[in-house]
Amino acid sequence: MIIKPFKEPIFVTRPLLPDLKKVTKRLEKVWSSQWLTNNGPQHIILENKIKQFLKVENVSLFNNGTIALIVACQALKLKGEVITTPFTFAATTHVLKWNNITPVFCDIEKDTFNIDADKIEKLITPKTSAILAVHVFGNPCNVEKIQRIAKKYNIKVIYDAAHAFGTEIDGKGIGTFGDVTMFSFHATKLFHTAEGGALVMNDKALKQDIDYLKNFGIKTEEEIIKAGINGKMNELQASVGIEVLELVKREWKKREIIRREYIKNLSKIEGIGILDYPKNIHSSYQYFPIVIDEKKFGRSRNFIHSELKKYNVISRKYFYPLCSNFECYREFKSSNKKNLPIANEIANNIITLPFYGALNLSDVKTICYIIKTLKK
Ligand SMILES: *Cc1c(COP(=O)(O)O)cnc(C)c1O
Helix, strand or coil, rough: CCCCCCCCEEEECCCCCCHHHHHHHHHHHHHHHHCCCCHHHHHHHHHHHHHHHHHHCCEEECCHHHHHHHHHHHHHHCEEEECCCCCHHHHHHHHHHHHHCEECCCCCCCCCCEEEHHHHHHHCCCCEEEEEEEEEEEEEHHHHHHHHHHHHHHHHHHHHHCCCCEEECEEEEHHHHHCEEEEECCCCCCCCCCCCCEEECHHHHHHHHHHHEEECCCCECCEEEEEEEEEECCCHHHHHHHHHHCHHHHHHHHHHHHHHHHHHHHHCCCCCCEEECCCCEEEECCCEEEEEEEHHHHCCCHHHHHHHHCCCCCCCCCCCHHHHHHHCCCCCHHHHHCCCCHHHHHHEEECCCCCCCCCCCCHHHHHHHHHHHHCC
């Protein structure tokens, strides 16, 4: 069988787009109210809907996930060192840097790609103020073990759940773990507001602090009580979000079918590893990564990435390079590759395949077939 390249590029993801008429209807309300930002009616609606959807106590919406995470560090008054993962998007580490905090990189688990909780304790020093962990690809970290360590050393826990919108452990919302959890609503994320994000927390007083911090620290017209920033989500973003949220559950069902099709076609190929979820986890279906065992498959990840491109299939090397190998962080003691063997191995061998509800099953089959033909 000869495979022709796809006519149009198949991207790694596509944004969920609601019926434009529905969005317009909501925007008409915004227009006639002339209320464009600052905790307007659409913002209030979305905040409540997300609270229910994520099964959490408190939500504070933001203009993007990165600013949300910066504010989380401020609200928890973090300083000194924070133990984190190098296997993440650049924003996670940059946020620490923007708070004058030294990131201390910890190695990851081979099966989940999440921070290895068993390796955290030996990185703790008197300067450690928190653990900043990422639920990579929507797969939850070992939240219990991380909580135990945090309690023992009296340090905070922040989760970057940018990939984990709707992830649940035994029916519990992923945002109920740790002191604060950040979600990103960037267009590439399953639920989005074009740009946007949120912090969620169990502590109501902390939400109040965070709400002040994201609005310049303004309490009343004449009282500025904190050195805040502008992290507010506007009414246009919120309007988009309300309509996108309606589509999430259907999108999950579609992605579940696509995931099954990938697994059916790829799982028997020697040298391809697939991210699995334990039975008690509801996944956010954010990405579909595979790990190439070069010895068994006979080809490298980079070879597969560039060959797929020839067929107009745009896969991504998430997360390569590791944050610990960025020029701005590679001199740190904890960035030493000897301390991060698994993270370096996964980063060099992982590839994320196209994964979104509108992807045809026949195209999924073709992508798998192409990968099969690449095997040596
Ligand atoms: C997308 C993403 C962010 C950043 O979120 P923005 O909303 O784009 O600022 C942070 N961390 C991870 C892991 C992400 O994937």
